Amino acid sequence: MRRLLPPFLLLAALGAQDAAPGKPLAKAVEEHVGMTWIVGGEAVLGSQNGDRDAPLHRVKLDGFWIDTTEVTNAQFAEFIKATQYVTDAEKKPSPEDVPDVPQDQLFAGSLVFTPPPEAVDLREFWQWWQFTAGADWRHPTGPKSSIEGKDDHPVVHVSWRDAQAYCKWAKKRLPTEAEWEFAARGGLDQNLYVWGNEQLPKKKWQANIFQGTFPQQNTLEDGFGTTAPVTAFPANRFGLYGTSGNVWEWCEDFYRPDGYGDGKQLAVNPKGPATSYDPMEPGAVKHVMRGGSFLCSDVYCLGYLPGTRMKSTPDTSLCHTGFRCARTAPAPAGTTPATK
Numbered sequence: 001m002r003r004l005l006p007p008f009l010l011l012a013a014l015g016a017q018d019a020a021p022g023k024p025l026a027k028a029v030e031e032h033v034g035m036t037w038i039v040g041g042e043a044v045l046g047s048q049n050g051d052r053d054a055p056l057h058r059v060k061l062d063g064f065w066i067d068t069t070e071v072t073n074a075q076f077a078e079f080i081k082a083t084q085y086v087t088d089a090e091k092k093p094s095p096e097d098v099p100d101v102p103q104d105q106l107f108a109g110s111l112v113f114t115p116p117p118e119a120v121d122l123r124e125f126w127q128w129w130q131f132t133a134g135a136d137w138r139h140p141t142g143p144k145s146s147i148e149g150k151d152d153h154p155v156v157h158v159s160w161r162d163a164q165a166y167c168k169w170a171k172k173r174l175p176t177e178a179e180w181e182f183a184a185r186g187g188l189d190q191n192l193y194v195w196g197n198e199q200l201p202k203k204k205w206q207a208n209i210f211q212g213t214f215p216q217q218n219t220l221e222d223g224f225g226t227t228a229p230v231t232a233f234p235a236n237r238f239g240l241y242g243t244s245g246n247v248w249e250w251c252e253d254f255y256r257p258d259g260y261g262d263g264k265q266l267a268v269n270p271k272g273p274a275t276s277y278d279p280m281e282p283g284a285v286k287h288v289m290r291g292g293s294f295l296c297s298d299v300y301c302l303g304y305l306p307g308t309r310m311k312s313t314p315d316t317s318l319c320h321t322g323f324r325c326a327r328t329a330p331a332p333a334g335t336t337p338a339t340k
C-alpha cells in the first residue's frame with residue numbers, strides 16, 4: 001500500500017573517495033586518494049535555461065580537491081565499519097520530529113522510486129515516490145534488496161547529515177555549490193551539458209539518466225534503470241565522473257531561490273546564503289543538491305544539466321541521492337595556479 005509521506009518528506013527532492021579499500025586512512029588523507037585537484041580560477045556558473053534560481057553569474061574560486069567519483073558503497077561501508085554510524089534512514093523518526101504522523105506510522109525507512117503501472121500526472125510526484133520501511137543504504141529498494149555486487153555503485157539513502165558525518169570521518173567536507181558546479185562543468189562554461197552542447201555525441205549516452213516515458217516505462221537505452229557503477233560513463237574534462245546523472249549530490253550550502261549569484265558582481269569563493277528558504281515549503285531548512293540522477297530526463301527533470309539546482313531537508317534520504325566530498329589543502333607539487 002502506498003502511504004502518505006510524513007510532512008518532512010513531502011516536498012523532498014524529486015528527483016570519490018577517501019580511504020581506498022585497504023589503505024590506511026591517514027595515508028589516504030595525506031595522498032588525497034581518489035581525489036582530483038581543481039585548479040580554480042574564474043568561471044560563469046548558472047542555468048543555460050534561464051532557471052530563476054540559478055542566474056548566470058561569475059565566480060572566482062581558489063583551488064580545491066574534490067572526489068573523482070561519487071562516494072561508493074564500498075567506501076561508505078568502510079566508514080560504517082570504522083564508526084558504527086547509523087544513518088538517518090535506519091532510525092525511527094521521533095514523534096517530536098514529525099508531530100503530524102501517527103505513532104503507529106513511525107518507522108525507519110527511506111524514499112524509494114516505485115514506478116506506477118500507467119501514466120500519471122507528472123505534478124503528482126507522490127505517485128512514484130514511496131516511503132519504504134527498511135529501505136536504507138544497504139537495502140536500496142527495500143528490506144529484501146541488497147547492495148551485493150554493487151561495491152562500485154554510489155551509496156544512496158544518505159541524508160545531508162549522514163554525508164556530513166562521513167566527511168568528518170574522511171577528513172573532508174562537502175563541496176560548496178559553486179565548487180560543485182565549477183568542478184562538474186570541467187571548464188565547459190555555459191555549455192548545456194557537462195560534456196558539451198550535444199546530448200548524444202556519436203549517438204552515445206554520456207550519463208545515467210532516464211529514457212522512455214517517465215515514470216512508468218524506462219527503456220534503459222543507457223543501460224541502467226537505477227544506479228550505475230561510478231565510472232560507467234565518461235569523465236568530464238577535469239577527469240571527474242558522474243557529475244551528470246546517476247545520483248544527486250549534496251552540497252554544503254543552504255538553499256534559497258535567490259541565494260546563488262546575483263548576476264552582477266564577481267563572487268569570490270562564495271559559500272552560499274547564511275539562511276535557508278524554500279518558498280515551496282517555507283518552514284523547512286534545505287540544503288542544495290546537484291547533478292541530477294538516474295531519474296532525470298528532458299521530459300520531467302533537467303537536474304542532470306550542470307546549472308540546475310535541487311534542494312532537500314538535511315534529514316531526507318532518497319534512493320537516488322548520494323554525495324561526493326571536497327577538501328581544502330595545498331595543491332599538488334608542481335601545479336601552476338589559475339591564471340585568471
Ligand SMILES: [Ca+2]
Nearest residue numbers: 242245247291
Ligand atoms: Ca552524480
